[in-house]
Amino acid sequence: xxxxxxxxxxxxxxxxxxxxxxxxxFFYAPIILLVIFSFSDNRNVGVxxxxxxxxxxxxxxxxxxxxxxxxxVQIGLVSTAVSVVLGTLAALALERFTFRGKQVxxxxxxxxxxxxxxTMAVMLLLFFAQIAEWFGITKGFATITLSHIAFxxxxxxxxxxxxxxxxxxxxEEAAMDLYATRWMAFRHVTLPLIMPGILGGALLAMxxxxxxxxxxxxVTGPGWNTLxxxxxxxxxxxxxxxxxAVSVVMLVASMGLVALSLITDRAxxxxxxx
Amino acid sequence: MTTLDHVVGExxxxxxxxxxxxxxxxxxxxxxxPAYAYLVVFFALPLVFVVIYSFATRNRFGGTxxxxxxxxxxxxxxxxxxxxxxxxxxxxLALLTTxxxxxxxYPFAYYMSTRPESVRNLMLVFVMIxxxxxxxxxxxxxxxxxxxxxxxxxxxxFLGLGPQKYLFTSTAIVLGMVYGFLPFMVLPLYAAIERIDxxxxxxxxxxxxxxxQSFRHVLLPLSMPGVIAxxxxxxxxxxxxxxxxxxxxxAKTKLLGSHIVTQFLEARNWPFGAALSFxxxxxxxxxxxxxxxxxxxxx
Numbered sequence: 287x288x289x290x291x292x293x294x295x296x297x298x299x300x301x302x303x304x305x306x307x308x309x310x311x312f313f314y315a316p317i318i319l320l321v322i323f324s325f326s327d328n329r330n331v332g333v334x335x336x337x338x339x340x341x342x343x344x345x346x347x348x349x350x351x352x353x354x355x356x357x358x359v360q361i362g363l364v365s366t367a368v369s370v371v372l373g374t375l376a377a378l379a380l381e382r383f384t385f386r387g388k389q390v391x392x393x394x395x396x397x398x399x400x401x402x403x404x405t406m407a408v409m410l411l412l413f414f415a416q417i418a419e420w421f422g423i424t425k426g427f428a429t430i431t432l433s434h435i436a437f438x439x440x441x442x443x444x445x446x447x448x449x450x451x452x453x454x455x456x457x458e459e460a461a462m463d464l465y466a467t468r469w470m471a472f473r474h475v476t477l478p479l480i481m482p483g484i485l486g487g488a489l490l491a492m493x494x495x496x497x498x499x500x501x502x503x504x505v506t507g508p509g510w511n512t513l514x515x516x517x518x519x520x521x522x523x524x525x526x527x528x529x530x531a532v533s534v535v536m537l538v539a540s541m542g543l544v545a546l547s548l549i550t551d552r553a554x555x556x557x558x559x560x
Numbered sequence: 561m562t563t564l565d566h567v568v569g570e571x572x573x574x575x576x577x578x579x580x581x582x583x584x585x586x587x588x589x590x591x592x593x594p595a596y597a598y599l600v601v602f603f604a605l606p607l608v609f610v611v612i613y614s615f616a617t618r619n620r621f622g623g624t625x626x627x628x629x630x631x632x633x634x635x636x637x638x639x640x641x642x643x644x645x646x647x648x649x650x651x652x653l654a655l656l657t658t659x660x661x662x663x664x665x666y667p668f669a670y671y672m673s674t675r676p677e678s679v680r681n682l683m684l685v686f687v688m689i690x691x692x693x694x695x696x697x698x699x700x701x702x703x704x705x706x707x708x709x710x711x712x713x714x715x716x717x718f719l720g721l722g723p724q725k726y727l728f729t730s731t732a733i734v735l736g737m738v739y740g741f742l743p744f745m746v747l748p749l750y751a752a753i754e755r756i757d758x759x760x761x762x763x764x765x766x767x768x769x770x771x772x773q774s775f776r777h778v779l780l781p782l783s784m785p786g787v788i789a790x791x792x793x794x795x796x797x798x799x800x801x802x803x804x805x806x807x808x809x810x811a812k813t814k815l816l817g818s819h820i821v822t823q824f825l826e827a828r829n830w831p832f833g834a835a836l837s838f839x840x841x842x843x844x845x846x847x848x849x850x851x852x853x854x855x856x857x858x859x
């Protein structure tokens with residue numbers, strides 16, 4: 287398929303080349319500028335005023351950002367762990383088994399992806415407004431984590447399903463023909479094979495949890511913040527250089543997750559090549 | 561359970577086959593059950609809450625009376641001028657964002673698909689990085705760039721164009737959304753174009769088709785699934801956008817997403833907010849279902 291490539295020539299090629307360069311410039315220039323300005327010694331967030339680490343120091347000293355960061359990490363870890371287990375089980379059930387209600391389940395699993403953030407936020411706000419009262423749940427950690435799991439399961443299951451779909455289920459059967467129990471076959475054959483998919487799903491879930499503003503803002507309780515919601519609140523009150531520094535910290539966290547996902551992705555493609 | 565499987569493996573009588581089939585069904589159901597139950601409780605049930613609230617009435621204290629169902633909130637969608645303006649603006653800006661993304665992404669995705677595989681993969685990685693990067697941060701970066709005395713206005717002033725107001729305009733919102741959602745357009749387009757046999761394009765040229773003709777009659781029709789998938793992936797979040805208009809837009813450029821949030825966090829008119837978000841969701845679902853019905857499956 288990719289053997290014969292119609293190579294654009296001359297002016298067309300140069301135009302396309304220039305355009306692609308511009309696309310990358312568009313993608314990266316804002317991010318790079320933000321990083322530069324986070325080291326700028328000027329109260330105005332977009333003006334260079336010499337190098338300083340003051341804003342990072344302020345970030346380190348502000349208890350508001352520290353608490354919010356810690357909350358984000360905890361919520362991210364718990365919601366990722368739960369959604370990875372539930373999402374992987376769902377993916378296995380949908381790819382490998384037929385059962386009653388399968389089609390309904392499949393559709394239900396797609397909905398959280400299609401539905402706009404704002405709508406999902408409204409849904410969960412109304413739901414927790416009632417439920418929290420009935421069951422005595424305090425809004426905050428619990429409600430945010432439960433909400434993040436609700437949208438992460440779908441993304442995890444899609445990534446794991448993509449991995450399972452490209453896999454031969456004869457391998458597991460072969461293991462069982464060799465008198466492996468169902469669990470052993472899963473543990474030693476299927477699980478290692480779908481591991482890159484599970485890791486990819488986990489990183490996606492973590493990213494989504496650390497990114498979410500709208501839903502978290504709706505289901506959180508008074509005085510309870512995650513880092514993005516905290517930053518969003520700060521931005522709305524007016525930009526300060528502190529926000530530049532916090533943003534760069536969040537940027538580095540996402541970049542770290544991208545790097546991890548690229549590594550697992552590489553493992554995935556080298557696996558399938560053999 | 562396992563012993564039964566082995567028996568079936570040896571003598572596949574109809575009874576055993578049937579029993580095995582039932583066992584597999586039960587096992588599949590049990591595996592799906594945790595996620596299934598979770599989504600029913602924390603997704604389907606909340607969805608029902610939205611529908612119920614959209615028929616309820618706001619009382620004088622900003623609370624909601626669930627008794628006495630009515631269609632007032634839905635009626636207001638058609639009679640409230642502000643809602644009409646906001647809806648029209650949201651649709652227009654979402655459409656504009658989608659078209660701009662398409663125009664930028666198409667030649668880019670095409671160019672990417674003509675590169676050698678190693679270059680192609682590297683180009684793809686550098687599209688994926690912004691895709692994974694925190695959305696709030698990426699929007700905030702534009703706030704810094706477009707702000708008063710920010711890099712952009714300094715540049716225009718340097719060029720003698722005078723100070724311009726960029727922030728808190730519709731242009732800023734569209735810019736932010738294009739920036740945020742462009743990877744959603746590039747990735748499906750690239751997937752569709754990469755799959756096309758480029759020999760077909762050469763054949764079109766061999767048969768004396770011009771560049772424009774071979775684009776119109778060969779490349780574009782064959783990449784249509786990618787165009788549609790990308791457009792939906794950009795249009796849907798643009799229509800419901802909340803973070804971008806809040807950061808880059810102003811009071812005069814309010815969009816649907818922000819208007820819904822206002823109903824809950826400020827105006828405390830939950831029934832009306834529920835009706836608005838129900839309509840938003842219906843539009844999204846309709847768009848997506850039409851897409852799947854039309855046979856496109858490459859999301």
